[in-house]
Amino acid sequence: GNSVTQMEGPVTLSEEAFLTINCTYTATGYPSLFWYVQYPGEGLQLLLKATKADDKGSNKGFEATYRKETTSFHLEKGSVQVSDSAVYFCALRPGNQFYFGTGTSLTVIP
Amino acid sequence: NAGVTQTPKFQVLKTGQSMTLQCAQDMNHEYMSWYRQDPGMGLRLIHYSVGAGITDQGEVPNGYNVSRSTTEDFPLRLLSAAPSQTSVYFCASSLREGANSPLHFGNGTRLTVT
Numbered sequence: 614g615n616s617v618t619q620m621e622g623p624v625t626l627s628e629e630a631f632l633t634i635n636c637t638y639t640a641t642g643y644p645s646l647f648w649y650v651q652y653p654g655e656g657l658q659l660l661l662k663a664t665k666a667d668d669k670g671s672n673k674g675f676e677a678t679y680r681k682e683t684t685s686f687h688l689e690k691g692s693v694q695v696s697d698s699a700v701y702f703c704a705l706r707p708g709n710q711f712y713f714g715t716g717t718s719l720t721v722i723p
Numbered sequence: 724n725a726g727v728t729q730t731p732k733f734q735v736l737k738t739g740q741s742m743t744l745q746c747a748q749d750m751n752h753e754y755m756s757w758y759r760q761d762p763g764m765g766l767r768l769i770h771y772s773v774g775a776g777i778t779d780q781g782e783v784p785n786g787y788n789v790s791r792s793t794t795e796d797f798p799l800r801l802l803s804a805a806p807s808q809t810s811v812y813f814c815a816s817s818l819r820e821g822a823n824s825p826l827h828f829g830n831g832t833r834l835t836v837t
Contacts, residue, residue, distance in 0.1 A: 656828035664823040709820040715765035
């Protein structure tokens with residue numbers, strides 16, 4: 614079946630620290646992969662996406678590479694800011710439906 | 724563009740009442756869906772639709788009805804509200820399968836059932 618496994622949170626980092634949030638998936642076929650971000654009281658916003666193996670999605674300093682051999686799509690950022698505090702969701706789309714991880718809460722402290 | 728618009732933003736219901744959560748999108752998206760978000764549970768799919776006149780159940784459909792009479796609108800009906808339906812509800816839409824299109828979310832409806 615299709616599923617997403619995401620790193621458990623919460624994650625607390627100091628400002629300017631390096632961030633990695635792990636995401637692995639199980640899917641049939643060749644899914645598209647996504648990272649979403651949710652700020653408090655808001656809906657989910659697309660952060661970045663990758664549609665085929667070895668694609669790198671990037672946005673606002675965040676990056677993730679579609680690794681088919683390890684079925685992974687880890688989210689990274691070299692230097693986090695307080696404004697990056699949010700919940701991050703990994704998702705895949707193998708067909709019409711989307712499958713989401715459970716979300717990882719990130720808090721960045723000054 | 725307005726994107727995905729959900730109304731109302733907040734709602735309080737008494738047990739047994741019924742109501743409809745509205746969702747509209749102006750992006751001509753074929754795919755529309757409803758999720759509920761509960762603490763520690765992530766997002767759970769309630770119902771989805773791949774086009775006008777076509778709906779299907781997701782992971783947690785019990786207690787909810789949907790219809791899709793137009794491409795733009797996808798209302799979610801609570802038939803007889805229960806405290807277990809207290810949650811934040813998100814409507815989301817996308818282009819059809821094969822378009823590699825992401826899901827676009829509304830801002831949510833926070834529902835409390837007392």
